[in-house]
Amino acid sequence: MAGPLGLSLAPLIRSSPLLTKIFTPAAQWYAGGSLYRQYGLLYDDLLIEERPEVQKALSRLTPREAYDRAFRIKRASHADVLHAPLPREQWTTPEDDIRYLLPHVLEVENELKERAKWDTLTVKRKF
């Protein structure tokens, strides 16, 4: 049922201006508080990658994006070993925290859905 991105209420919240207004500050506080930015990571670095869809999406990153991702994960792992967040100037800023992997994952998901649709198609003659 849940895709590689897990269950999400975000589309529902984004569709309502009132809910957006209520939840945006909370979401920002939560993202800041969940510490991944203090380890220099982006949100999409935390996506569970042991799934075929995400693996396929990772293969579609540009060489630069793939390099940067590997660098961030390495740096964060090292900081974790040291039991200390990175120096403040290396923290991820909210503006830099872009969803670089999400569009690729969605695209792969849609491709798989389309393939399933064509594989299970029933052909009806219209005339």
Next chain:
Amino acid sequence: MLASQTRASVRLARRSFATVVDTAGFKVAAVDSNQPTVAITFLAKAGPRYQQKPGVAHALKNFAFKSTEDRSALGTVRESELYGGVLSSTLSREHLALTAEFLRGDEKFFVDVLASVIASTKYSRHEYEELVLPTIESEVNALHADPATHAIELAHALAFRSGLGASLFAAPHTAVTADDVEQFAESAFAKGNFAVLGTGISQSALSALVAAALEPASTTAPTTAASAYFGGETRLDTHGTPQTLFIGFGAAGAPAPELAALAAYLDPNPSVKWARGSSPMLQPENTSVQVVYLPYSDAALVGLLIQGPSAEGVRAAGKAAVAALKGTSQVKAEELTSAVAKAKFRLASAADGRAGLVEVLGSKVLAGLSETSLEASLSALDKVTAAGFTKAATALVKSKPTYVALGDTQALPYADELGL
């Protein structure tokens, strides 16, 4: 009963595009011989001759029928399969052809598929890397396993250097990116740079369908310089493939009918299947000799392709081939008559099939020539005289030869050893 039906269908089969209509920036030509299937070809001046970066035309050929704004690559394939149609893209040195073949009645869908390929292919990076590059790679591998095609590729590079000399194939590790392909496609499918050719569909129906489906972009079409002939010699060491020689001559300028007659005259193979010819070019041990005659819009390459298992056999056949090429000026009248007849038959039988018709006449439609029938090319061959033939043959052989040796380069002869 059957015979009379066959005769009737022969009469019905027309081998020329009756009219060429310019519809909103592109030419539409169609011929309907009442056959049960329809084929529609979008023919663009987008061969490697027009490419800015090596290999981009080959990449564009393989990028055909990938994701567009209307449907995904998978959707295009599956939907065409439901209609029972066949989609194909073919590349020649001057033209790129996108073809759909299908049953009568499905014209609207397939015109829509072809139009969306031309107008709105996405040229996405991941499709290039996942679908296009592996195809390019396998085609390049197939080229390297096929010495005949490889020799012709090398011969073109020697004979024409740039323009027509550009290879049909990308390099094994090509530097072409999806963005390069997109830029090339934009110029290749510009207004006036492509023609729509149909068989099994009427001119008016095809024009209406295409005009409704496609609005060509008014970008600038790719350009190319006029061809010049250079010639030269190259040798490539390969193993596991037959020993291959290509000995040829080229000529710049519109291909003369004399060259087609010359190619037919040079052919040592007998007209009866399985029979053995008496030409000295046909050595024992299955040494094969093929005549290569490749006419382009402003140049032509004529030559002999010799293949055999042993370098000695190939060397002997090569000596005979050089003697035959040099001896074309002493042609007898009856030999010329039979050569012209052979050339006419080859041209006519090539244009018999649908693909051949598009290949033979499509370039004429695209070039905007008023005359797009096969009869004109055939009557030009009729006008070949002994004097004209001798003059053309002498001029051709006087130019610098194009010589390619592929295989065991230690044993294969050099051009001067064969008397070139």
